[in-house]
Amino acid sequence: xxxxxxxxxxxxxxxxxxxxxxxxxxxxxNIYIDRSGAGFxxxxxxxxxxxxxxxxxxxxxxxxxxxxxxxxxxxxAGVKRQFFPVYMFKREVNGKEQVSVEPAGSTILPGLHxxxxxxxxxxxxxxxxxxxxxEIVQPDIEMLPYLNQLPGKAKEQALVYFPVWKLxxxxxxxxxxxxxxxxxxxxFASEFPVRGSAAYIAVAAAGFIAFAAEGLLAxxxxxxxxxxxxxxxxxxxxxxxxxxxxx
Amino acid sequence: xxxxxxxxxPSCGGAISVVEGENVVICKYCNSTLFVEGDSGVYTIxxxxxxxxxSAIAASQAWWAKGLKARDLxxxxxxxxxxxxxxxxxxxxxxxxxxxxxxxxxxYSDSKGNVRTERVPKEAMVLQDYAYSEIACDPGDLxxxxxxxxxxxxxxxxxxxxxxxxxxxxxDDAIKKAREEAISRARASAxxxxxxxxxxxxxxxKLSIIYYPVWVVRYSYRERMYMNTVDGVAGGVLSGRAPxxxxxxxxxxxxxSSIGGLIAAAGILLSEMDWRIMIGGLVGGAIVxxxxxxxxxxxxxxxxxxxxxxxASMRDVMAEVKDISKQIQGAYR
Numbered sequence: 001x002x003x004x005x006x007x008x009x010x011x012x013x014x015x016x017x018x019x020x021x022x023x024x025x026x027x028x029x030n031i032y033i034d035r036s037g038a039g040f041x042x043x044x045x046x047x048x049x050x051x052x053x054x055x056x057x058x059x060x061x062x063x064x065x066x067x068x069x070x071x072x073x074x075x076x077a078g079v080k081r082q083f084f085p086v087y088m089f090k091r092e093v094n095g096k097e098q099v100s101v102e103p104a105g106s107t108i109l110p111g112l113h114x115x116x117x118x119x120x121x122x123x124x125x126x127x128x129x130x131x132x133x134x135e136i137v138q139p140d141i142e143m144l145p146y147l148n149q150l151p152g153k154a155k156e157q158a159l160v161y162f163p164v165w166k167l168x169x170x171x172x173x174x175x176x177x178x179x180x181x182x183x184x185x186x187x188f189a190s191e192f193p194v195r196g197s198a199a200y201i202a203v204a205a206a207g208f209i210a211f212a213a214e215g216l217l218a219x220x221x222x223x224x225x226x227x228x229x230x231x232x233x234x235x236x237x238x239x240x241x242x243x244x245x246x247x
Numbered sequence: 248x249x250x251x252x253x254x255x256x257p258s259c260g261g262a263i264s265v266v267e268g269e270n271v272v273i274c275k276y277c278n279s280t281l282f283v284e285g286d287s288g289v290y291t292i293x294x295x296x297x298x299x300x301x302s303a304i305a306a307s308q309a310w311w312a313k314g315l316k317a318r319d320l321x322x323x324x325x326x327x328x329x330x331x332x333x334x335x336x337x338x339x340x341x342x343x344x345x346x347x348x349x350x351x352x353x354x355y356s357d358s359k360g361n362v363r364t365e366r367v368p369k370e371a372m373v374l375q376d377y378a379y380s381e382i383a384c385d386p387g388d389l390x391x392x393x394x395x396x397x398x399x400x401x402x403x404x405x406x407x408x409x410x411x412x413x414x415x416x417x418x419d420d421a422i423k424k425a426r427e428e429a430i431s432r433a434r435a436s437a438x439x440x441x442x443x444x445x446x447x448x449x450x451x452x453k454l455s456i457i458y459y460p461v462w463v464v465r466y467s468y469r470e471r472m473y474m475n476t477v478d479g480v481a482g483g484v485l486s487g488r489a490p491x492x493x494x495x496x497x498x499x500x501x502x503x504s505s506i507g508g509l510i511a512a513a514g515i516l517l518s519e520m521d522w523r524i525m526i527g528g529l530v531g532g533a534i535v536x537x538x539x540x541x542x543x544x545x546x547x548x549x550x551x552x553x554x555x556x557x558x559a560s561m562r563d564v565m566a567e568v569k570d571i572s573k574q575i576q577g578a579y580r
Contacts, residue, residue, distance in 0.1 A: 033250060071471060215508060215516075229320055240543065
């Protein structure tokens with residue numbers, strides 16, 4: 001745990017990313033942690049292991065908007081883990097608290113349309129934090145220019161590293177990229193092989209039209225209409241099962 | 248500038264203790280009443296985690312067996328991970344007070360077919376407290392945004408052991424949303440169809456952060472990883488993703504096209520009485536077809552809770568049908 005010195009007795013007092021007030025365990029002094037004048041480094045640890053990240057990718061790839069069987073047909077070409085940096089600013093503007101998230105690097109994550117701080121257990125990033133071999137993407141935009149531009153009074157400013165799994169896969173000779181949030185498991189992608197709806201719509205529309213026509217027929221010849229409806233039920237069910245399984 | 252500031256009473260120098268969120272403190276040595284200036288934080292409480300690992304797993308497995316999920320899920324699904332977290336929620340109490348005035352239109356038709364419209368003036372006073380809750384960090388892929396019940400036994404006992412997600416959204420944004428919601432709920436409670444005048448005030452009464460225990464359960468099904476969350480106070484499943492079943496998808500489209508088609512046919516057959524019945528039958532049939540079609544198209548994954556994408560569940564489909572009908576109404580007007 002990160003420590004500060006107690007302003008009264010000088011003892012080390014531990015504090016965490018969310019701590020505002022804490023108590024010195026030696027002299028009992030209450031300490032307010034004033035973040036307005038300092039820049040903090042926070043980091044969200046990985047909660048998702050490599051195997052789980054691949055499993056989450058397979059679930060994502062099996063989703064209804066992705067091409068059928070993408071979870072089985074996609075060939076994984078690389079799995080990388082990274083800590084990705086963003087800036088978080090808490091300001092007081094006209095008496096109101098404002099939180100903004102700004103880019104810290106010129107590279108962007110595919111599919112992450114607006115920058116955010118993903119859900120996670122914020123820790124203070126210092127030498128005691130174990131990154132367990134993950135690459136730490138260095139920020140190439142400085143914090144200072146933002147501080148000079150942002151309105152209001154500073155309450156807190158921090159560089160936040162969040163964990164991501166970057167997975168590359170190949171489908172139909174084309175390379176795609178997915179990012180899995182290493183804390184909550186959310187998947188991001190800007191491009192992926194899309195599943196068409198045509199076959200699904202065709203089955204539903206054919207069934208609807210057939211039943212409407214047979215319904216009209218029913219007042220002229222009930223037995224024939226009922227027989228036709230029975231055949232349609234079997235036909236629609238069979239083709240729907242085929243479409244749902246294979247297309 | 249010093250990072251740490253020791254808090255002592257400005258009149259006697261004794262150490263004072265400040266509870267986060269409170270802005271009036273009484274010095275226990277000299278009894279001075281002190282006002283906390285600046286960032287006094289937000290009143291924070293945590294609910295005791297009452298669910299143990301085994302019951303979180305049992306609740307998840309019971310959920311797998313329910314509804315239109317893959318039939319072999321209960322047999323094939325394997326729990327990979329199951330751990331509790333504390334999620335932060337803004338909890339705001341807001342009082343709304345004011346008046347809403349307007350009128351209601353009533354249409355009468357007599358036996359001769361004359362139609363008469365009457366305007367009934369209405370006014371209503373509103374004075375009500377509203378509770379609002381919203382997650383105080385990015386919801387990620389947990390599928391939780393609001394809490395239905397905000398009650399539980401308060402305790403910070405597990406706070407050190409359970410990973411705690413930090414609040415990263417602005418407290419004043421939460422207050423603003425709580426006020427907006429209080430206004431719209433107050434307006435709805437006045438129950439006046441055509442509003443001509445309204446003056447509603449909101450008074451934020453209390454804002455706190457509630458740390459709510461939630462179990463995250465990750466499970467595998469045919470090499471894919473799904474998840475669901477379990478309420479750490481009440482023990483039920485809050486949200487989750489689960490594999491669907493092609494059988495249910497096919498049954499859905501068979502049922503939808505047959506019922507929808509027959510409703511449309513009935514509409515056409517009855518159109519001799521009134522042409523509006525035909526339109527009603529065709530539109531009604533199409534809506535039925537669409538609801539079932541949605542499940543057919545998106546039912547390969549069952550999604551429950553507040554996830555970003557709209558899934559195949561009835562609630563999501565109804566939300567979409569409502570959106571579409573609003574658009575049609577808007578275009579018609």
